[in-house]
Amino acid sequence: MDLNLLVVFEALLRERHVGRAAATLSLSQSATSHALGRLRTMFDDPLFVRHPRGVEPTTRARELAEPIADALSRVRRIMAPQPTFEPATLRRTFTVATHDYALAVLAPALMAELRAQAPGVDLRCVSADPVTVVDGLDRGEFDFALGGFVDLTVDRMARTVLFSDRFVGVARIGHPDIRDGRMQLDTFAALPHVLMSATNPPRGDVDQALSALGLKRRIAVTVPTFHTLPYVVEISDVVGVLPERLARRVARNLEIFELPVEVGAVTCSMLVPAPLVQRPEIVWFTALLRRAAAPGR
């Protein structure tokens, strides 16, 4: 099938005159007449019959008019150059599956960048359940997800590591067991702890590190988010463990101390469905998040 013939059909239908249709197509009258002949063969119908002032479409041509116009419109949309991406004029809402830690670290710098670069962009943050986050991304419920996703290896998702953070201990100001920003290992293990764990049963990297040293701590309180942890710590002698960037942001009424055990770093990644990763708005937002995640922001 020669799609150019549909363009000839469209011109003939519009002009009702082979010569004028030829002129609008920058073809000769002869070439347009040949094209009409091929159209007649293709559709097995005269399509346009002679008339004192040109040609008139047949019933079949009238029936074909709308579907052909629709087909050409679709092709033209496909071939049209993509509009350039302009954050300043972009008006849309990004839905982000995330948790309070990533937001606490990224939100201040991110919001400042958004207000400056893209005032028409809104953020809708929803809770990131590690179990269902990939399904949500697949279904288009979220534009992307922010979080650790340590155990997640899904080929159809593109992962960008935004930042990593070490863990520090937090305790109430004036806690008797902190000296020069440090705490003895046996004291740390003996004190009651508050643990942030979104999983059930709760688990923490600190427990694994203590276990490797033959020690065990008592979890006195478990909280579901990092942000609730300081409220428990500041009114008692229990101690807690937080990522350092979060601790310095939210634990203003707390004392921060070096952990007496080696605990691995926590990383925050951005998860996007792989087919969407080259989209201009995703490329732009990824760069925005990387700047927001830069140390010192």
Place this chain on the structure above:
DNA sequence: GCCCCTCCACCAAGTCTTCT
């Protein structure tokens, strides 16, 4: 006389086939 169709000869570009 105007308009369209058909035929002719020719050209350019792309495709297919054959040969080395």
Place this chain on the structure above:
DNA sequence: AGAAGACTTGGTGGAGGGGC
């Protein structure tokens, strides 16, 4: 595999014929 020639397709302008 690549070169070369044959073939196909779709374009051109010009001429001639038929319908209105």
